[in-house]
Amino acid sequence: MSFSGVQKSYDGRTLVVRSLDLHIRRGEFLTLLGPSGSGKTTTLMMLAGFESPTAGEILLDGRPITRTPPHKRNFGMVFQNYALFPHMTVAANVAYPLTVRRVPRDEIARRVKQALAMVQLGGKDERYPAQLSGGQQQRVALARALVFDPQLVLMDEPLGALDKQLREHMQIELKALHQRLGVTFVYVTHDQGEALTMSDRVAVFNDGEIQMIDAVERLYEEPVNRFVAGFIGDSTVLQGTAGAVDATGRRELVLADGRRLVGVDVNGVPAGQPLTACIRPERIEALPQAATAVGLPNVLQASVRDVLYFGDHLRLRCELPGQSEATVKLPLSIEWHPQPGQPLWLRLPPQHLRLYA
16 A cells, blocks of 8 residues: 555645655554644545545555545544444444445354454443443444454544543554454554554654654654654753764764764754754763763753652753753662752763754
8 A cells, every 4th residue: 555646735725745655564553643734634534535635646556546435445444533323233333334335144243243352342232332431432433444354444543532541551452453463554643652652653744744654663762853853752952053073973062052962963964053952851861979970971960950750750850051951751760869959960872862953
């Protein structure tokens, strides 16, 4: 499945999706991630057939399906509001795609039972949607999307209406179901944590374009531009100018007060040009004693503004002279207890400090 040069405009002037080239691998869990208005949902709707591209082609196994209507694409669809028929039982809702395809009645019964067992809803077939919890309704919608053995399952923010605990539980269930079935999933969300938890690959959208598409580990650890670095997870950000390249091939970041750090030059910025540096808060090493920082490279002195308890880690908000506030994540196992106002030294490992134009 692929998009080739696909564009979409609703008014003939503004492109909501710009020259999209995207290959979806068979059997993968691909997430389209981005802020509101970035083009991710429009891309999904074009894939489903509910929207038509302004230009370009959508291909399935090398054949254009751009003008194929939705009901002939053999794709399952799960919406955020589930779109269940309230007057129909669970079994009738799940059976609906088979009914419209004129599948024999005994075959429908067998497939519905199989689909409900797949999503752990056996025995709920005679209930109505209003008698189910939000998580159960989501599973019914998923069973309905899977019951006719689709080539592709498309999901548009399907967990958005659930509370945090149930949403996290359903993320694990969805990932396990995908691994068990091997069906291609294309999932739309604006939740970075959700994308990282479930996906094989993530395509990060902004302003109608894919900024980066890659496996979740590379997406998080090696973002290719400032937008991806800022949108995926948390980052501590520093501003400066590009200095020399050292013997290891890393670029100097010269801060306004003359201090120098080194990091990975992502964009190949010439010396003297403005740079933005980003590093993940959990990659920063916090040193409470000046003596432990002596002689170490890439160390900045800071002071603790706030200490926030997050249950599984401590988060420090730190003041850095001439820079924005720095965030540092510390494990609960640390042997010292940071306090507001306390001085500390932050070590930024060069391999994790990424420099962007």
